[in-house]
Amino acid sequence: MRIPTPVKSLTTFTVLTLALTAAQAADLSGASFTWGTYHPSEDRPISQLVSGTVGPGIELQNIAQFALPGFFVIDADIDISATQLKLSYRENNSTAAGSFNGYVVHFSDPGFAGITGLSLNPATSIDTRHLRLSFEHDKLLISLPGTALQSGQDLLLDLRVAAVPEPQSWALLLGGLALVGGLARRRRSAQR
Secondary structure, eight states: OOOOHHHHHHHHHHHHHHHHHOBOOSSOTTOEEEEEEEOSSTTOBSBOOEEEEOOSSOSBOOGGGGBOTTOOOOOEEEEEOSSEEEEEEOSOEEOOOSSOOEEEEEEOOTTOOOEEEEEEOTTOOSOOTTOEEEEETTEEEEEOTTOEEOTTOEEEEEEEEOOOBOHHHHHHHHHHHHHHHHHHHHHHHHHO
8 A cells, every 4th residue: 555645744734843842841859969059160069969869759858967167157958850950948147258259069860861941930038139040961050159048948950850851762763863864765765
């Protein structure tokens, strides 16, 4: 049975579309991370580097306990959810001035596709005048130099993460590409 060309194109398009849209949820659930507090630059830790996995509940409680000897870290709890990072401050204090005074978070899960966006959530209750945010593929940089923080205040960051194609998606995509190649070869053979 011969399939008309428009139907072949529609079938190929459908297979490719299904392959590209079937991807794992684009979020941080289950991702491994390492957290640290840094000052006066993003390469000078003043706390231990603490590892965890993103899941339900608060990932790190009482981060002041991780301060290196001779350094001070303002106490907070860290909750990382599927698409948000929340710092809940537990004491009144001010951060020191400097080029960098804050946190670096590295995500290191083999299935982690990368951070594609970072924004300040409007429900944030801290003073954000000196806040500096940036991200790289697998790293968040949060700097709060010269900022007065109060117990009960929150810093909320919304994150966008790239989708990771599932194995079935790759199989569909490869199958679709093979179909396209086969149709093109058949078309060339028929034209000879």
